[in-house]
Amino acid sequence: xxxxxxxxxxxxxxxxxxxxxxxxxxxxxxxxxxxxxxxxxxxxxxxxxxxxxxxxxxxxxxxxxxxxxxxxxxxxxxxxxxxxxxxxxxxxxxxxxxxxxxxxxxxxxxxxxxxxxxxxxxxxxxxxxxxxxxxxxxxxxxxxxxxxxxxxxxxxxxxxxxxxxxxxxxxxxxxxxxxxxxxxxxxxxxxxxxxxxxxxxxxxxxxxxxxxxxxxxxxxxxxxxxxxxxxxxxxxxxxxxxxxxxxxxxxxxxxxxxxxxxxxxxxxxxxxxxxxxxxxxxxxxxxxxxxxxxxxxxxxxxxxxxxxxxxxxxxxxxxxxxxxxxxxxxxxxxxxxxxxxxxxxxxxxxxxxxxxxxxxxxxxxxxxxxxxxxxxxxxxxxxxxxxxxxxxxxxxxxxxxxxxxxxxxxxxxxxxxxxxxxxxxx
Numbered sequence: 001x002x003x004x005x006x007x008x009x010x011x012x013x014x015x016x017x018x019x020x021x022x023x024x025x026x027x028x029x030x031x032x033x034x035x036x037x038x039x040x041x042x043x044x045x046x047x048x049x050x051x052x053x054x055x056x057x058x059x060x061x062x063x064x065x066x067x068x069x070x071x072x073x074x075x076x077x078x079x080x081x082x083x084x085x086x087x088x089x090x091x092x093x094x095x096x097x098x099x100x101x102x103x104x105x106x107x108x109x110x111x112x113x114x115x116x117x118x119x120x121x122x123x124x125x126x127x128x129x130x131x132x133x134x135x136x137x138x139x140x141x142x143x144x145x146x147x148x149x150x151x152x153x154x155x156x157x158x159x160x161x162x163x164x165x166x167x168x169x170x171x172x173x174x175x176x177x178x179x180x181x182x183x184x185x186x187x188x189x190x191x192x193x194x195x196x197x198x199x200x201x202x203x204x205x206x207x208x209x210x211x212x213x214x215x216x217x218x219x220x221x222x223x224x225x226x227x228x229x230x231x232x233x234x235x236x237x238x239x240x241x242x243x244x245x246x247x248x249x250x251x252x253x254x255x256x257x258x259x260x261x262x263x264x265x266x267x268x269x270x271x272x273x274x275x276x277x278x279x280x281x282x283x284x285x286x287x288x289x290x291x292x293x294x295x296x297x298x299x300x301x302x303x304x305x306x307x308x309x310x311x312x313x314x315x316x317x318x319x320x321x322x323x324x325x326x327x328x329x330x331x332x333x334x335x336x337x338x339x340x341x342x343x344x345x346x347x348x349x350x351x352x353x354x355x356x357x358x359x360x361x362x363x364x365x366x367x368x369x370x371x372x373x374x375x376x377x378x379x380x381x382x383x384x385x386x387x388x389x390x391x392x393x394x395x396x397x398x399x400x401x402x403x404x405x406x407x408x409x410x411x412x413x414x415x416x417x418x419x420x421x422x423x424x425x426x
């Protein structure tokens with residue numbers, strides 16, 4: 001029996017590492033393989049225009065194709081581009097452009113914008129995006145000086161793929177545009193009047209529709225803020241969303257019943273909670289930085305839940321220092337507070353993680369990775385809970401009492417119900 005008890009702690013330990021391994025692998029694979037080739041439908045459109053490269057852009061479901069060659073006579077780069085994106089309402093506008101400045105941002109972008117009308121012909125033109133545009137001034141067509149020929153610009157709709165596309169040939173001076181670090185911007189708006197596009201939505205996906213791309217290799221150069229969002233998500237999913245629930249499971253099933261692993265359960269429980277708290281706090285701090293650095297959006301519910309999680313988790317960490325002795329009269333009240341607060345925090349954590357995944361819109365991999373972790377933890381919990389009740393009934397002589405009752409159907413009370421049978425396991 002002692003050997004069995006000594007081997008029990010290995011179960012929570014192994015259950016700790018398996019979910020973490022799965023989550024870390026899936027999350028960082030998502031980061032590592034963020035570059036995606038274009039879809040099959042868009043690839044067909046690219047081939048029709050003899051364009052050699054294409055990729056899926058990281059927001060708005062947009063796709064981008066290009067090919068280039070150097071014009072030594074004018075010391076410029078000739079680029080054929082194809083930009084495609086879906087517009088569910090079939091009304092509004094789509095845009096793609098390049099920015100000769102130091103950063104990929106809206107202000108300073110030389111843009112090609114296609115206006116989509118549900119009734120009437122589509123229009124396309126060039127636009128110079130300035131700081132006045134951002135301040136609310138009308139955005140009207142203007143020359144941008146990088147279009148090889150106005151005849152090369154075209155906006156079209158493909159019924160097969162449901163994509164609206166912009167195609168054009170650019171003539172980019174090499175002293176202003178470096179194709180190994182080309183800042184490009186894309187956007188989708190929902191309203192337009194004539195040839196004037198109105199302001200686009202300010203969701204995270206719209207504001208993040210910028211990239212510095214290496215047209216030679218086809219890879220996007222890492223955007224620090226976007227990368228930090230992914231790190232923020234990974235750390236919180238591991239710390240708050242995985243390690244803290246594992247610590248709760250260990251305390252629930254290995255403290256007293258059904259598997260008494262004293263004092264190992266306490267060391268494992270505390271280790272999971274402290275590690276989860278530290279990792280989650282690191283992700284929380286990154287989240288605060290991202291929220292304060294944003295000038296365009298703030299996610300109030302996600303931010304409020306995050307602060308609440310940190311405060312309640314900090315209270316739980318302090319509870320280790322304020323824990324009363326077993327002999328103290330108010331120990332049972334401390335236990336009740338500690339248990340219910342812990343379960344409450346875990347519930348809020350799960351809700352907030354799914355809120356964050358919804359905000360990030362990094363693809364279904366994020367959501368299904370965490371759903372997989374929850375399913376695994378749920379299976380482990382269900383198995384341990386079933387085991388708890390089976391052992392409880394066996395230890396309380398349920399089977400023995402039922403057998404005696406069957407042999408003594410008159411019920412003369414000579415075989416009373418064993419004491420403790422009607423008590424639930426803690």
